[in-house]
Each structure stands twice: as structure tokens, then as C-alpha cells.
Amino acid sequence: xxxFLQALGQHAFLQTALLAGxxxxxxCGVVGTFVVVKRITFLAGGIAHSxxxxxxxxxxxxxxxxxxxxxxxxxxxxxIGWVRLHWSAQEDTLIGALWAIGMAxxxxxxxxxxxxxxxxxxYLFGNILLVPARDLWVMAALDALLLLVxxxxxxxxxxxxxxxELARLRGVPVTGFYLLLLCLVAVTVVLLxxxxxxxxxxxxxTLPAAIAGxxxxxLGRIMLVATGLGAVFTxxxxxxxxxxDLPAGPTMILLAGGAYVASALGTGLMQRRRARRRxxxxxxxxxxx
Amino acid sequence: xxxxxxAVAIAGVTFSYGDAPVLEGVDxxxxxxxxxxxxxxxxxxxxxxxxxxxxxLEPQTGEVLVLGRPPTEARRLLGxxxxxxxxxRDFPITVEQVVLMGRLGLGxxxxxxxxxxxxxxxxxxxxxxxxxxxADLANRQIGTLSGGQLxxxxxxxxxxxxxxxxxxxxxxxxxxQRMEGEIFELLRALNARMTILVVSHDVAFISAYVxxxxxxxxxxxxxxxxxxxxxVIHDLYGEDVRRVAHRHPA
Numbered sequence: 001x002x003x004f005l006q007a008l009g010q011h012a013f014l015q016t017a018l019l020a021g022x023x024x025x026x027x028c029g030v031v032g033t034f035v036v037v038k039r040i041t042f043l044a045g046g047i048a049h050s051x052x053x054x055x056x057x058x059x060x061x062x063x064x065x066x067x068x069x070x071x072x073x074x075x076x077x078x079x080i081g082w083v084r085l086h087w088s089a090q091e092d093t094l095i096g097a098l099w100a101i102g103m104a105x106x107x108x109x110x111x112x113x114x115x116x117x118x119x120x121x122x123y124l125f126g127n128i129l130l131v132p133a134r135d136l137w138v139m140a141a142l143d144a145l146l147l148l149v150x151x152x153x154x155x156x157x158x159x160x161x162x163x164x165e166l167a168r169l170r171g172v173p174v175t176g177f178y179l180l181l182l183c184l185v186a187v188t189v190v191l192l193x194x195x196x197x198x199x200x201x202x203x204x205x206t207l208p209a210a211i212a213g214x215x216x217x218x219l220g221r222i223m224l225v226a227t228g229l230g231a232v233f234t235x236x237x238x239x240x241x242x243x244x245d246l247p248a249g250p251t252m253i254l255l256a257g258g259a260y261v262a263s264a265l266g267t268g269l270m271q272r273r274r275a276r277r278r279x280x281x282x283x284x285x286x287x288x289x
Numbered sequence: 290x291x292x293x294x295x296a297v298a299i300a301g302v303t304f305s306y307g308d309a310p311v312l313e314g315v316d317x318x319x320x321x322x323x324x325x326x327x328x329x330x331x332x333x334x335x336x337x338x339x340x341x342x343x344x345x346l347e348p349q350t351g352e353v354l355v356l357g358r359p360p361t362e363a364r365r366l367l368g369x370x371x372x373x374x375x376x377x378r379d380f381p382i383t384v385e386q387v388v389l390m391g392r393l394g395l396g397x398x399x400x401x402x403x404x405x406x407x408x409x410x411x412x413x414x415x416x417x418x419x420x421x422x423x424a425d426l427a428n429r430q431i432g433t434l435s436g437g438q439l440x441x442x443x444x445x446x447x448x449x450x451x452x453x454x455x456x457x458x459x460x461x462x463x464x465x466q467r468m469e470g471e472i473f474e475l476l477r478a479l480n481a482r483m484t485i486l487v488v489s490h491d492v493a494f495i496s497a498y499v500x501x502x503x504x505x506x507x508x509x510x511x512x513x514x515x516x517x518x519x520x521v522i523h524d525l526y527g528e529d530v531r532r533v534a535h536r537h538p539a
Contacts, residue, residue, distance in 0.1 A: 155405065164375060
């Protein structure tokens with residue numbers, strides 16, 4: 001650990017990586033909370049994976065892959081939202097298909113791109129150490145956009161996440177806000193792809209919010225705690241991976257996964273113990289009387 | 290106040306899902322200030338009729354007007370208590386937040402859309418919870434409530450927007466009988482300032498409270514509560530139903 005701190009002082013690429021992790025944590029805390037409570041993890045997975053299509057196309061045409069990823073994520077978010085709203089009978093099949101088709105398109109584009117195309121692995125599994133410093137500004141701008149939109153329409157997002165029928169009866173344009181929420185998921189996915197790659201995005205998007213949901217019970221607090229947890233997982237993952245030269249993305253994911261299992265077991269155990277204590281108390285008062 | 294406009298005016302409404310007709314030639318007028326009970330057997334079309342009034346469905350023929358306008362334009366003047374709440378019980382949200390959501394769509398200018406709840410919204414939520422005697426539940430997580438408590442909170446959520454028409458779908462289906470009486474006493478008090486339309490399968494019980502009963506089994510027949518007798522129930526349900534004698538309010 002001290003070795004990491006020392007290196008952090010010396011190497012700009014490590015500082016950039018640390019900042020990228022913190023910027024990603026903000027998005028995964030705020031938007032990940034909606035993904036967890038609205039139970040749209042599968043939709044978010046579909047959006048994340050089909051992003052490869054856009055990255056591949058951007059590479060092939062010599063454009064910025066980050067821009068391609070953003071465009072692809074937004075398109076697939078709207079496509080998946082449209083499927084969910086109009087074909088609910090076969091929703092899971094169609095989203096699964098979009099998921100795979102997006103990836104297939106991306107791999108074909110990358111295979112046909114002339115010259116050196118970089119490492120496919122770094123798209124799939126991320127490489128936080130290779131985040132260019134200028135991308136930090138893009139990430140910060142995307143974070144600001146997320147916070148602004150969620151802050152402005154917090155009540156409507158809460159209503160659409162909580163009870164769509166009520167939201168519709170109160171005059172909230174539910175379809176519009178649902179699609180907007182999926183677009184926010186798309187933006188967050190792009191933020192996180194920088195850090196952990198598109199295969200692992202789903203874990204960093206959902207696990208911090210899911211862990212927070214074990215311990216706090218309002219949406220706002222879950223967002224705060226999840227952001228904090230996301231920051232811990234990305235920073236600690238980076239630090240742990242440094243000395244043994246492990247890939248940082250998978251290290252962060254294993255940390256988050258381990259914390260989730262521990263938290264789920266911990267809350268389960270606590271609930272059981274509380275129930276047992278209550279039962280014993282009732283039993284002793286019965287016998288005492 | 291536009292005293293001459295009917296709270297609900299339904300004329301010649303027919304509705305079917307696919308091939309099976311659910312409603313046939315339904316006419317119904319509910320005056321403002323009325324307390325109407327809508328009864329009928331399961332699958333008799335009660336929930337469908339409610340959805341037409343709420344503007345969640347559109348009739349294939351006929352017309353539905355709520356407070357003199359199309360249902361989708363009257364929504365902000367309605368309060369609705371669903372039979373099955375459309376949210377998961379483990380959603381991380383407090384009772385106060387649930388009630389506040391009944392204030393969506395109110396407020397003026399940009400406040401209607403942007404930002405958080407106003408002081409007025411919060412005061413209204415407190416008042417609504419007080420009215421249903423659930424003020425002490427404000428900070429509880431929604432999943433920790435009992436069936437009866439949840440029902441009170443849902444009534445508060447419907448009241449908080451100060452509706453002119455309150456619609457309840459089987460408000461007492463999931464609670465015990467003592468609580469059922471309490472809910473209907475509350476509705477009787479609310480009826481002094483708003484029109485109420487309540488769906489129930491329990492014709493005997495509600496006729497002690499409502500001013501008129503509409504019996505729906507694909508077609509609709511209305512009765513003054515004084516006229517409810519074994520014959521009516523037999524026609525509606527197709528068999529004799531055990532009836533409980535009750536006094537009518539003066």
C-alpha cells in the first residue's frame with residue numbers, strides 16, 4: 001500500500017487513474033441506485049454490451065472511441081427502452097439479442113479496421129491506467145450532466161421508479177422519463193467503461209447501490225453511501241492491483257463482489273439474531289408472568 | 290365551483306379486451322357530492338370501468354367525461370386508491386415520501402416540474418397523514434407497515450392533492466373488519482367535501498355508507514341504497530347471497 005502511495009506521488013498516470021475512478025463512482029452511485037431499485041440490471045447490461053458496436057464503428061471510421069461509445073450507448077438505451085415499452089411479452093429475448101448483436105457488430109468492425117487497433121481486451125475489461133488526462137474532463141462533464149438532470153427532475157424520477165401508474169395519473173410523462181432514465185444509464189455506462197471495461201460495468205453499476213440498500217432505506221442516502229462505496233472500491237482496487245501488477249478493473253470488481261457477499265450475509269445474520277432475541281424476550285416474559 | 294357539471298358522466302360506453310366484451314352500453318352519471326358504491330362479481334368489469342374514468346383506458350364506443358372534461362385532463366383533480374399498490378413493498382422510501390408523490394403535477398410555473406418538494410407540499414402531506422390518523426407513521430419505511438396502515442397511507446396519498454373526486458378500488462380487501470368500518474367512517478367524513486366512488490365486492494357492507502349503488506356485471510344498473518334487497522343481489526350474482534341486516538343513515 002505504501003508503495004502505491006509513493007508511486008501515486010510520482011506518476012501522473014496513477015493520479016489520472018485515481019481521479020477517473022472517483023469520477024466514475026459518482027455516476028455509479030446516483031444512477032446505479034435507480035438501476036437497483038427499478039430492477040433494470042438486465043437492461044443496463046444490454047446497454048453496456050451493445051456499446052462495443054459503437055466503439056468498433058468509431059475505430060473503423062477513425063473517430064474518437066469515447067464519442068462512439070456515447071452515441072452507441074444512447075442509441076441502444078432508446079432501442080431497449082422502446083422494446084421494453086412495446087414488446088413486453090418478449091422483452092428478455094429481444095434485449096438479449098440486442099446485447100449480442102451490438103457486440104458482434106463491434107467485433108466485426110474491429111477485425112476489419114486496418115492497422116493497429118489497440119487492444120480489444122482493454123475495451124472489454126477496461127484499462128484505467130490508460131485513461132488519457134483529457135478524458136477526465138469529459139467524465140467530469142458527464143457527471144455534471146447526470147447530477148443536473150437527476151437533481152432537476154428528482155421527484156419525477158422517483159415517481160417513475162416507484163410507481164409508474166401513480167406517476168401517469170399525476171400527469172408525469174412516464175414514457176419520456178423512463179427513456180431519459182435509460183439515457184442516464186447509458187451515460188453512466190460510458191463513464192464506467194473507462195474504468196472497468198464493458199463486460200464488468202454491470203457489477204460496478206449495481207453492487208455499490210445494492211450494498212448501500214442493505215443498510216440505509218431512503219433513495220437519497222443509498223445514493224450517498226453507494227457513491228462512497230464506489231470511490232472506495234475503485235481507489236482500493238487500484239492500490240491493491242499496483243504492487244502485484246494485477247489488472248485494476250477485475251481487482252475492483254472482486255472487491256465490490258466480496259463486499260456485497262459479506263454485506264448480504266451480515267444483514268441476514270443480524271436479522272436472524274434480532275428475530276431470535278425478540279422471540280426469547282417474549283418467551284421469558286410469558287414464563288415470568 | 291361549477292355545481293352543474295357531473296363528477297362523472299359516462300354515456301353508451303362499450304369496451305372489450307380482444308374478443309370478450311367487458312362492458313356493454315354502460316351509462317352512469319355521478320353528481321358532485323355523491324358517495325357511490327360500485328359493486329359486482331369478479332370479472333364484472335369494475336376495474337375496467339375505473340380505468341376508463343382514470344383515463345388509463347379509452348372506450349371503443351361511447352364517451353367518458355370527468356368533471357366535464359376528458360379523463361386525462363381531469364387527472365389532477367382526482368385522487369385514486371388502487372386495490373393492489375403498483376410498487377414493491379421493499380422499495381427504499383418513507384411514508385412521507387410516498388404521500389408527497391400525490392402532490393406531483395401541482396404547483397405553478399417551473400415549480401411544477403423542477404426541483405424538490407415545496408413547504409406547501411410538505412404541510413399538505415402532514416395534514417393528509419393527520420386526517421387518516423397516520424401522522425406517527427411519517428418516517429417509517431413503507432415495507433414495515435401492516436395492511437391496514439398501508440391502506441391509510443394510500444388514502445392519504447390520494448387526499449394530499451386535494452381532489453374533487455376520490456376513487457377507491459376495493460379499499461378494504463386486505464384488512465380486517467374493524468379496520469374496514471374505520472375506513473368507511475373516514476370516507477363518510479371526506480364525502481362532506483368531495484365526491485367519492487368506491488368499488489367493492491361487499492354490497493351489504495357498503496350500502497350502509499353510500500348514497501347509491503351501481504351494480505356492474507358487464508351492463509350497469511343503479512339502485513338507491515334503500516332499494517337493495519335479495520332480488521337485486523340475486524340478479525347480480527346469480528344466486529342468493531347471505532345478507533347482513535343494517536340500518537341506513539338518516
